[in-house]
Amino acid sequence: MGIFSRFSDIVNSNINSLLDKAEDPQKMVRLIIQEMEDTLVEVRSTSARLLAEKKDVQRQQQRAEHQVLDWENKAELALSKDREDLARQALIEKQKMQQSVDGLQQEIDRVDESLDKLNGEIGQLQEKLADAKARQKTILMREKTASSRLAVKKQVDSSKVDDAMQKFDRYESKIDGIEAQVEAYDLGQRTLRDEFAELENESKVSDELEALKARMKSKEQQNQ
Template sequence: MSVFDRLFRIGKANVNHAIDKMEDPVKMIDQILREIDKDLEKVTAATTSQIAVEKRFERELNAAKEMAEKREQQAIQALSGGDEQLAREALTDKKRFDDKVSKIQASYDQAKASSDRLKQQLQDMKERVAEMKTQRSTLIAQAEAAKAQEKINQVMSNVGTEDLGAVFTKMEDKILKMRDQAEAAQTLANEGQELDRKMDQLLKETRDSAVEDELAKLKADLENNKSS
């Protein structure tokens, strides 16, 4: 049973419903094309057989016409030679071939009409199949786009635009908080460095003061020694 038989067996009113239930339309398209190709082969074989029948009748018809023409020429030759009886026999046989021509002509005309009809149907079918195969890539692209859209719709329905906005707001707040914490840490680090600098300056000044005091003491001692 072909895919078309399976679809239309349930009635045209339910065809669309059956198609809607198909999970993979791309596979369905390829299946339809495969079955159409098989049907095309069958129609081609039937058309070929019918053309063969037509050709056979055509050969028989031409042969009967040739024999009828031959017998007529023979009758003329017999009369020209003075043999009326032989001419009569030739015309009698010509009449037999004329009758045969009439019978074969009817069969040939019927066979040719069937051949012409089948050839036209086969041509129409080939054109339709070619058109469907050309459309295959477009249909598949549309199916893939529909699948992608369906996935997007599922994601959006699960998350929602409002939820997405809330998530982004929270992420923004978190990033700002991280930035503030980093800046605060940097400020504290700078303050610590400033304190160290001040301490170093104080220690330096203390050391410098001690040196100056020691230097003044040495000078005083020298002055005292000179005075003595």
């Protein structure tokens, strides 16, 4: 037995309620869709069988109606020949066939009623099937998104990442130490370029000193 025991169970079911109770909504949606599709095939087969039965009953009814007319014609013929006894028997047979016609019409009406209900239920089932398929796509997208986020979270919160960052810190500290050693080696070692730069600086200082002396001397002269 599937999820639904009867066709009406599917038509009247609440998909949201089923999904809320399911441990695996994606699996539940697949099962619901499969059950609905199988039921549609079965119901359409039943509908086709009812239509075939209706056509067969209609043919029987047409034959019975022809016999009703035939017995009425026979009754008229018998009366025209002054055979009232035969006319009476013909009318009795006509009544029997008319009862058959009426009974067959009732059967046709019952089939039509069943077909109307069945078609209405098929429409409802098709709507629920479309809803289930739409929800299946939504659930799949949500599951993929959640799985991707979980994978990222696991990577971010993983101790491996923390260990790697600590290693980076240690590597940077090592590099800082090496660079400090290089700078230490450079201290106290004067290059030819350094000596020329120092001479240039001394020359600039001397020039600025002489200029300062000249300005001060000029001020003293102005004050005298």
